[in-house]
Amino acid sequence: MDGVHRLLDRVDVRQNVVYVGFLVIFLFFSVTLWDTGFLSSRNLINIVLQTAPATVMAVGLVFVLSAGEIDLSFGSIVAVAALVGAVVMQEASALVGIAAALAAGCVIGAINGAFVAFLRLPSFLVTLATMGLFAGVARTLTDLRSIPITNEAFAGFFGSGSLFGIPSLVLWTVAVVALGHLVYRHTTFGAHVVATGDNAAAARACRVKVTRIRLSVLVLSGACAALAGLLYAGRIQGARYTLGEADLMIVIAAVIVGGTKLNGGKGSIIGALFGSLLMGMLNNGLILMGLSVSQQLIVRGLIILAAVAISLREPAR
Amino acid sequence: MTIRLTTAIATGLVLFSGSAAAETVGPGGEEATPSATITVSDSDAETLRERGATAALLWHTSADFVNAVTDGATDEFERLGIEVVATTDAGFDAARQRSDIETALTLEPDIIIALPLDPVTSAEAFSEAAEAGVSLVFLSNLPSGYVHGEDYAAIVTDDLFQMGKQAADALAAAMGEEGQVAWIYHDADYYVTNQRDNAFMTTIINDYPNIEVVAEEGLADPARAEEIANALLLRYPDLDGIYVTWAQPAEGVIAALRANGNDHTRVVTLDLSEPVALDMVQGGNVAAIVADEAYELGRAMAAVGANDLLGNAMPPFIVAPAITVTADNVAEGWTISLHRDAPESVLNAAQ
Numbered sequence: 001m002d003g004v005h006r007l008l009d010r011v012d013v014r015q016n017v018v019y020v021g022f023l024v025i026f027l028f029f030s031v032t033l034w035d036t037g038f039l040s041s042r043n044l045i046n047i048v049l050q051t052a053p054a055t056v057m058a059v060g061l062v063f064v065l066s067a068g069e070i071d072l073s074f075g076s077i078v079a080v081a082a083l084v085g086a087v088v089m090q091e092a093s094a095l096v097g098i099a100a101a102l103a104a105g106c107v108i109g110a111i112n113g114a115f116v117a118f119l120r121l122p123s124f125l126v127t128l129a130t131m132g133l134f135a136g137v138a139r140t141l142t143d144l145r146s147i148p149i150t151n152e153a154f155a156g157f158f159g160s161g162s163l164f165g166i167p168s169l170v171l172w173t174v175a176v177v178a179l180g181h182l183v184y185r186h187t188t189f190g191a192h193v194v195a196t197g198d199n200a201a202a203a204r205a206c207r208v209k210v211t212r213i214r215l216s217v218l219v220l221s222g223a224c225a226a227l228a229g230l231l232y233a234g235r236i237q238g239a240r241y242t243l244g245e246a247d248l249m250i251v252i253a254a255v256i257v258g259g260t261k262l263n264g265g266k267g268s269i270i271g272a273l274f275g276s277l278l279m280g281m282l283n284n285g286l287i288l289m290g291l292s293v294s295q296q297l298i299v300r301g302l303i304i305l306a307a308v309a310i311s312l313r314e315p316a317r
Numbered sequence: 318m319t320i321r322l323t324t325a326i327a328t329g330l331v332l333f334s335g336s337a338a339a340e341t342v343g344p345g346g347e348e349a350t351p352s353a354t355i356t357v358s359d360s361d362a363e364t365l366r367e368r369g370a371t372a373a374l375l376w377h378t379s380a381d382f383v384n385a386v387t388d389g390a391t392d393e394f395e396r397l398g399i400e401v402v403a404t405t406d407a408g409f410d411a412a413r414q415r416s417d418i419e420t421a422l423t424l425e426p427d428i429i430i431a432l433p434l435d436p437v438t439s440a441e442a443f444s445e446a447a448e449a450g451v452s453l454v455f456l457s458n459l460p461s462g463y464v465h466g467e468d469y470a471a472i473v474t475d476d477l478f479q480m481g482k483q484a485a486d487a488l489a490a491a492m493g494e495e496g497q498v499a500w501i502y503h504d505a506d507y508y509v510t511n512q513r514d515n516a517f518m519t520t521i522i523n524d525y526p527n528i529e530v531v532a533e534e535g536l537a538d539p540a541r542a543e544e545i546a547n548a549l550l551l552r553y554p555d556l557d558g559i560y561v562t563w564a565q566p567a568e569g570v571i572a573a574l575r576a577n578g579n580d581h582t583r584v585v586t587l588d589l590s591e592p593v594a595l596d597m598v599q600g601g602n603v604a605a606i607v608a609d610e611a612y613e614l615g616r617a618m619a620a621v622g623a624n625d626l627l628g629n630a631m632p633p634f635i636v637a638p639a640i641t642v643t644a645d646n647v648a649e650g651w652t653i654s655l656h657r658d659a660p661e662s663v664l665n666a667a668q
Contacts, residue, residue, distance in 0.1 A: 037423040046423070050416040139537075144506035146411075146437035148461070160441075232412050237441040241506070246410045287420045293379050293406040 017310045018258045018274045025278065025303070029285040036288045043284065045167060049235070051280035052169040053078070053228035053244075057251045058258070058272040059180035060224025063217040065255060066184075068197035068264030069116060069123035071218060073108065073131040074225035074251070078244025079138035081105045082229035086147035086239035094154040101233075102226045108134060109222020113215035123218070131248075138241040146240040149233055158234025172231060173273070176224070181269040193217060197264025254279050257307045278307075341478045343634030344459050350632040352473065352610075352617035357397060361627055366398030370626055372619070373403040373421040375431035377414065382588055382611050385655040386456065389615025390430060397623050402426055409507075411438035418442055422449065428622035430615075432456040435506060443468075452625040454618045458508045465633040470625035473618045473635045475609030477509060480587055480639040481516025484607045485524070487641050488558045488585040491604035495527035496557030499549050501542070501570065503562040504535025510562050513587055517560050528558075536562060542569030550577050558583045564590030564606065574602045589642065589651060591660045598644045598667040610637045612656035 029038050037043050057074050064071045085101030108130065115126040149155060161168045184190040195203040196213045204210050225244070233239045256262055257278065258271030282303060286296040341349050357365070372394055376383050383406075391401055403421045407414035411434045421429065422445060429451050433439030440460040446453060447468040457474040465471070488498065500518055503510035521528055531553055534545050542561070550556065550573060559582055561567040567586035571593065574582055583604040586593060590606070597603035614637045621631050642650030647667050651659035658664070 037425070040423065043420075043423045046416075046419045050419065053412070144504075146435045146506065148437045148440075235441075236411055236415050236438040238411075238438040240411050240435065240438050242410055243412060246408050246413060283416070284420050287403050287405055287417065288423060290402055290404075292404055293376070 016259075017307055018271050018278060021257070021303075021307045021310075022274050022278045022281070025281060025285070029281065029288075033285060033288050038285060038288055043288075045170065047277065047280045047284050048173060049167060049169045050284070051276045052173045053231045053235075054247055054251050054254060054279070055173050055273055055276040056176050056224050056228045056231065057221075057244075057247060058254045058276050059176050059269055060221035061251055061255045062180070062184065062258075062260050062267045062269055062272050063193055064123075064221045065260050065262060066197045066264060066267040067193045067213055067217045068200060069214060069217060070127065071109075071112065071123065071221040072127040072248060073112060073134060074221055074228075075244035075246075075248045076131050076134035076138060077105050077108050077222050077225035078229040078232065078247065079239075079241050080108065080134050080141065080229070081226035082233040082239035082243050083138055083141045083147060083241065085230055086149050086233055087142065089149060089151055089154065090147070094151045094157075097151075097154070098230060101230050102223060105222040105224075105226020105229070106219050107222070109219035109225075110215070112222065113218035116218060117211045117214035123214075127218075135241075135245070142241070144241060146238050148238045150237075155234050155237050158230050159237065160234070169231060169235065172227075176227070177269060177273045184267070184269050189213075189216070194265060194267070197261075198266075250279050251276070253304055253308070257304065279304075341474075341476050341636055343472060345633075347465075347632075347634035349476075349634055349636040352613055352635050352637040355473075355617045355620045355624075355631070355635055357393075357620050357623050361624070361629070362397050364627065365623055368398070368626075370397075370399045370427040370623075371402045371424065372399050372428040372430065372622060373405075373424065373426040374401060375403075375405050375407070375414070375417050375421060375429055377407050377432040377434050378409055379406045381590070381655070382609075385611035385657075386615035386618070388656060389612035389617075390619040391615075393616045393619035393623075397619070399428065399619070399623065407434065409434065411435065411442065414439065415442040418446055422446060422451070426451060427626055428452045428454065428619075430454045430456065430618045430622060432509075433458045433460050435508070436461040452622045454622045454625070456614065456618060466630070471621045471631045471633055471635050473614055473621060473637070475509075475611075475614060476636045476639050477512035478516040480607050480609060481513040481518075482520045483639055483641045484513070484560060484585045484587060484605070485517045485520035487605035487607065487643075488560060488583060489521070489525045489528060491583040491585070492528065492557045494525055497529050497531045497553060497555070498558040498560060499532040499534065499553065499556055500530050501534045501536055501545060501549075501559060501561045501566065504537045514560075514562050531556070536566055539563075539566040539569065542566030543573045544569075546570040546573035547577070550574070550579065550582075556582045558585070558604075560584075561586040564588045564593045567603070568592050571596050571602055589654055591663060594642070594647055594651075594659065594663045595666055597642075598647055598663055600644070604643070606642045606650075607639055608642055608650060608654040609639050610654055612654070613637045 081101040081104045084104040085097040088100040089097030115121045116123045192208045196210050200210050232243045254275030255272045258275030260267030282300050402424045405417035453469040455472045463469050502514040561570050564586050584602045585605050587607045589608045648659050
């Protein structure tokens with residue numbers, strides 16, 4: 001018991017709540033659902049597959065929040081990018097479709113960035129507006145029609161395929177998280193993002209190009225959302241205007257619970273990954289427990305509330 | 318809007334012969350089989366109880382209608398000794414529906430009943446379940462390319478066209494078969510409401526030459542219904558009737574009418590709702606509510622799944638009837654549609 005106390009004293013639970021929470025909830029489900037297939041490799045892989053698009057969006061959002069901004073439009077970008085890609089692929093190759101989708105995400109991110117970085121408008125309001133604007137664009141693009149994707153190479157690369165037995169969505173998750181973490185923690189750009197969010201004036205005084213940083217993180221968020229759109233499109237082999245609609249609060253919750261500050265500065269890509277996996281595991285486990293939909297919502301909300309309360313509560317002064 | 322009207326007319330021409338009674342047919346032209354004919358024999362019920370099968374209910378949303386379908390399905394499953402192991406709500410999100418199916422398959426259900434969100438994206442979503450040999454029973458919608466008997470057991474649906482037609486007939490009757498109406502339709506790619514909305518329009522155009530549709534307003538967010546209605550009433554203060562795509566936005570339309578002191582415009586909508594029914598029985602603007610037999614839908618879906626599990630061939634397209642609920646039959650209508658008593662406020666006001 002003394003050893004446990006010493007360990008708890010050394011581990012800052014508040015800073016690491018996502019990892020502690022992930023472990024606790026994983027253990028809870030492992031014990032209560034031991035006979036339901038929760039621990040089967042198929043189910044555990046499913047959790048990663050199901051959370052892959054949200055994880056990719058979360059990586060982009062970590063950069064945005066760390067820079068002291070926010071992006072509420074990424075859900076709408078998911079839909080626009082997926083539809084652009086699907087429509088283009090009907091007439092051109094998958095490569096062209098992918099490029100078009102990513103370009104769409106970057107362009108929308110650049111629009112957000114231009115208003116925020118150059119006109120110095122609040123990112124909350126700008127992206128709230130573009131969230132609605134591009135949700136409308138997504139609805140208009142194909143007049144609400146879903147667009148099927150029949151290109152097998154695309155579906156394999158972005159959805160149902162695998163490489164050396166590892167599902168492509170798992171590989172995408174690993175690649176985006178690894179690259180995001182590397183850039184965030186080990187590059188000048190990443191350091192400048194955190195510095196901008198921590199104290200923009202001080203960052204500027206240290207010759208950080210704050211305007212360029214603000215623009216860049218919003219373009220990056222747009223690109224990540226576009227990639228998430230491609231992953232969704234590959235997974236369901238089609239594009240629909242509702243894709244990404246339900247992801248806004250889940251991704252924000254994953255990032256915040258993962259340890260990224262809402263008001264800029266320090267963040268965590270790995271924390272965002274675990275936050276995303278935590279959300280996915282909660283959805284998965286509560287369904288396997290046989291709870292009604294209402295019960296699932298209540299329990300999930302309570303758990304997230306507890307996690308946020310622990311991670312964001314200011315220490316007593 | 319032009320596309321929607323053209324679709325409505327095209328749909329009507331396919332399904333109508335002049336102004337004769339409409340026939341609802343399946344997505345591939347299949348003949349409709351009444352849901353009341355779908356039952357599980359006593360011997361089959363005994364076999365199932367001994368077998369101890371499982372089922373998953375994978376819904377597209379949460380709503381009173383879904384609750385009633387769930388009640389019908391779970392009561393039938395309980396009777397047959399089939400355990401419901403998972404219930405989900407995809408929140409109208411196609412990707413979420415895919416995830417729900419994957420998660421539910423972990424529990425290896427023998428039967429899945431679900432409403433596929435749209436034919437294109439649901440084809441991939443349900444493919445794993447179809448390949449695993451799960452008995453799939455679909456509510457109202459069908460994934461693209463699915464073959465009856467191979468990929469799915471049956472589609473069970475409310476009589477969507479008849480619901481729209483009955484709404485048109487009820488509104489026309491309330492208006493004396495003449496005047497101006499506004500059509501508030503669901504501006505989303507959602508098969509159920511699209512079919513009902515278009516059926517209303519087709520019936521008005523075909524059967525009521527003295528009724529003019531002066532306004533068509535698409536509605537995506539039910540919370541905006543009151544704004545839309547206010548704008549309509551500003552442009553057409555003498556509007557004789559309003560069709561509203563379903564009950565939740567109809568509440569907003571009624572609020573707008575009350576705020577404008579309008580007791581002339583008649584309203585018809587679909588799916589039961591306490592506030593809307595209360596207005597109706599108190600002699601307000603609502604003339605009628607058209608409802609499906611949601612409990613019966615659930616019962617029939619469960620019966621189809623159970624039969625399919627035993628290898629009994631099922632008809633491809635099964636239809637539950639619709640009922641027009643007015644102030645005169647509101648208590649009965651609630652019981653038939655949702656298999657429970659009408660809210661006390663409605664019953665008290667109806668006395």
